[in-house]
Amino acid sequence: MTRRPNDAVTLEDVAREAGVSLATASRAVNGSTRKVRPEIRERVERAARELRYAPNAQAQAMARGRTTLVGLIVQDIEDPYFSSIAAGVMRVAEANRMIVSIASTQRRPDKEAEYVAALRGMRAAAIVIVGSRTDERAALDRLGAELTAFERSGGRVALVSQRRLPVDTVVVANRAGARDLAAHLIGLGYRSFGVLAGPRGLLTAADRLSGFMEGLAGEAVPLSPDAVVHGEFTRDGGHAAMMELLGRGRDLECVFAVNDVMAVGAMAALRAAGLDRSVGVAGFDDIVTLRDVTPALTTVRLPLVEIGEAALEMVLSEPGDGPRSQRVRGEVVLRESTPGIRPR
């Protein structure tokens, strides 16, 4: 945690070693294109190499007034949804020779603003926030204020979510995806559904729920409020919600879990109850690691890595006049977990 500020090779050491001025050394090592005689340049480069010189990024940042740092804020890096998006962000960052700094909010909305403040202090060039989906007014306001301050100081911001704040956004078509899914499931013959709806107040979950309900309504398939159970956005949350739903003694043909991770928990619960073959299960996201569960999970595929890439690309591109948004649609993937019901 502490470090001795002594040693650490500086540009001055390099300049001295190469027998040139500080400015020349700077130009040769970090500066713009040729303005320095090749032989000198080489001498400096050799000195730098020999001394294992690494430019002090803080000093460069101060002098240049700009950073090479990208901040990424996710809810939980251990959740494959976020780690895939993070992979996309990191890929683009690397291509642009930028460093990415990740913060995990552990699903606590108030943490987001805190991290933005920290990144603002670090003079990050850009911030990407994934999953700012709360409906807590206070947290959202504070986040908005921090983001404004960040942008005012020259930083750029992109959100991955629905549009909630006036900044660049990659909008995930959760509602449309869930709507399509509902239509497909009805096409398979299912008529009586249950929904494992994720936590209240999480907008991603809410959008998927309401999209699914719209889809059902569009085909005049009823959904009793009693058939909707809220739960954590995790495997265990899905398991618990499924148990609760089963406990309500409803006649179920198919269950929609608002994400794959919950769906897997639900499948485990159904299996334990001996119902895994009689009740269909569908999820959302198409998490890569979960593509091999059996029966294979019907879901809505989201191009998560591409979403991450798109977010950082948007934020690194020339700013638009106002906040822009880019819409990403999901694609329904039918698999064995919803074999369908023969028309009776």
Next chain:
Amino acid sequence: MTRRPNDAVTLEDVAREAGVSLATASRAVNGSTRKVRPEIRERVERAARELRYAPNAQAQAMARGRTTLVGLIVQDIEDPYFSSIAAGVMRVAEANRMIVSIASTQRRPDKEAEYVAALRGMRAAAIVIVGSRTDERAALDRLGAELTAFERSGGRVALVSQRRLPVDTVVVANRAGARDLAAHLIGLGYRSFGVLAGPRGLLTAADRLSGFMEGLAGEAVPLSPDAVVHGEFTRDGGHAAMMELLGRGRDLECVFAVNDVMAVGAMAALRAAGLDRSVGVAGFDDIVTLRDVTPALTTVRLPLVEIGEAALEMVLSEPGDGPRSQRVRGEVVLRESTPGIRPR
């Protein structure tokens, strides 16, 4: 990517607003404990709040000669093995109010040294490297040299792997875990094994393979070289290796894949071949997201989050006289994927 260096509230703005000197403002806002009159302190704090002042971390780092940044180098953040360890690192970082910057090497060993150099430039306080498991001499040497330079400039380093370099290390007992696993499988009655061995040159994989072989040898169970197939450390790698193994026409009772992700690919291949019920499958890691595959996977559980925590804790603690190491053992978990064979 570019940013206007203008605006952005500075400490000077705060000082002016509060009508005090720069030094006083510094002491009041960021400095050590009380040395400033309460009423003044409050005035400064209020000014800071109103202006939404966020201290420039680069400037602080320069002035203080030390950073609050932790670098984390992993092979692939999308792989749950790494994202779980990352979660552990981030948890400890947050507890110590440190920022973590993640780099993904995409499994290219030469990238590691490059990232260390970058982190050295950023004057990171500490670096944690997970999965530096190559046996490429050149890459390892270059990494060692970079790490030495980093430590010389006051940084601290921890590795998660076996001891390869003279730095603090969290040693994962891959060999012992695989050995235990072999013994357990033999206890279940299996006698003819296949191994999906991961890429050549990846030491984690090599250790698990040799540990497993030791375990078999200990019980005098033979393993033909022909029954060992190398493949990528991924789901598809496991799938391909399993296909290859099946193609060799051996009589298999049980397959050990050197990690869970490969094991899942192998199970898919077996299922497609109609052999999923006749051939046992075991993995390694006990990846959380994979705990619900069916049949449930026999594996060696590794406390991944704790490993990440341990690594950062070690590196943030007072340095020892020399490189320290902390050993983490895995625990065999038998599940349905290896039902065993009745003694004949």
Next chain:
DNA sequence: TTGAAAGCGCTAACAT
């Protein structure tokens, strides 16, 4: 207790 001023390592005018 508070203020003035000297750096921290580097870049970018401005001179030469």
Next chain:
DNA sequence: ATGTTAGCGCTTTCAA
């Protein structure tokens, strides 16, 4: 083409 030097925003002696 190269060198000199004034900052970048902050911390921290050293004086007052």
